[in-house]
Amino acid sequence: MRKRSFSRKLFLSYAATFLCILIVMLLIMTSYLYTVQRADSQNTQSQIVSKTQEQIDYSLQSMDRIIQGILATQSFLDAITGDDPQAMDNDDFITMTHTLDAPLFSTYRILACSEDALFVYPHAPDDGGFLAEKLQYYPWRSDIVLGSGNNVTLSPHTDILSSNGTRIYSIARSIQQDGESIGFVEVQSEYSNLETYCDIDSSVGSIAVFAPNGNIVFPKDGRVSANFLHNIFSVIEDQPEASGTVRFHFANPDEVLVGGPPESVLPFGGYNAQISYSKSSYSGWITVMYAPMTVALSFLPELLVFSIAVFILAALLLFVVMHTLTRRLTAPLVDLDAAVSKVSYDNLSLVLPESYGILEIENINRSFRLMFQKLREAIGRNIQVRAEKERANYLALEAQMNPHTLYNTIAMIESVAYMNGDWEASDLCMAFSRMLRYISDYTKREYTLQDELDYLASYNALILKRYEGIMEINVR
DSSP states (O other): OOOOOHHHHHHHHHHHHHHHHHHHHHHHHHHHHHHHHHHHHHHHHHHHHHHHHHHHHHHHHHHHHHHHHHHTOHHHHHHHHTSOGGGOOHHHHHHHHHTSSSOOTTEEEEEEEESSOEEEESSOOSOHHHHHHHHHTOTTHHHHHHTTTSOEEEEEEEOTTSSSOOEEEEEEEEEEETTEEEEEEEEEEEHHHHHHHHOOOOTTOEEEEEOTTSOEEEOOSSSSOHHHHHHHHHHHTTOOSSEEEEEEEEEETTEEESSOOGGGSOTTSSEEEEEEEEEOTTTOOEEEEEEEHHHHTTTHHHHHHHHHHHHHHHHHHHHHHHHHHHHHHHHHHHHHHHHHHTOOSSOOOOOOOSOSOOHHHHHHHHHHHHHHHHHHHHHHHHHHHHHHHHHHHHHHHHHHHOHHHHHHHHHHHHHHHHHTTOHHHHHHHHHHHHHHHHHTOOSOSOOOHHHHHHHHHHHHHHHHHHTTTTOOOOOO
């Protein structure tokens, strides 16, 4: 197993721990910002949808006010019901509409008809017979009659009462007499007015408007697939709330998945989108704003780049700080290790810097110094004891040898040699005796240089006799 220094282990442990904390914080921050921005996107969409719905409803309500004003005029009712056919002609009808407390600036046509009368605003028809013939096959008559006098909002359609094919949207009420419908009043407005309300340039999505039966009110120019819009409507019509925001996923143009199983909602496949909707309580029309999630959350790439940049910067700063801190924290241990590695039998000392200002390190330093001082004292005592023991052993051995008997024997040999005239043997015995007395004398603690020279002279005399003729010794 590979061994690492304590400093490196500490750095890796702390760095890994704080790196995990940074990652968790990054995920939490990214999730929070994602949630906040998504809520902001949903709020923006909802406000746009609500404002657009208000404008559409205001337009329809203004048109309905014209109808209510007309139905409240008695001369019109007398003429339209046949009670007094001469009570009003088309010019009188035009004059009457100008006196109504309702805006007329966006009105394309006002049409009022029954079996006995026909009125048109802003101008009388050039061919009354053509208009009457067309009204016999008017396709929305049955819808208006079923309204029983209540307002009926008609989806955008082509004006069949003129040859220019103008596209219009309208609101109508049936004219009731004795509980039966005898005619209707319809106020029409050009479709371009509706486009003005809905065709907005927004970075958070596009507007679509649907009738309660699913007919596409806006857009009608083919910019968006009708199948795609019908799929959006299929999502909205099942929502119980009058307004809100939902997410949906198109696996393909013919399929829409709402809240489906996770495996069917592919994060990088199909079409993931967010829609906000508002159902009008007045007309029943549904206004929605839809946008792909990549558009609704267009900030996401910038958020990810920013988050990653912050993470990398924080990680680098963390590594630098952790490296500095671990070096400072482990510096006393590193110095202690280096100081301990220098301790030997010949160097029983431990010197540590005292500049750390750390109580524990100072205590360790003090303890080591005290330990080494006691160790030196113990070694000194041990050496002294061993020396004393050796001296005692030598003295015991010397006592066993009985040196006085040896000295007396050598003195006797020297006397015999002297008496026999062997002066050389006598001198050799005297030199040998002096040498033995010197090396066996432990009565003195100190010896002089002259003592050593005398001993050397006795020793030289013996050696020169032994190697006579082949050795010469000079002492200087």
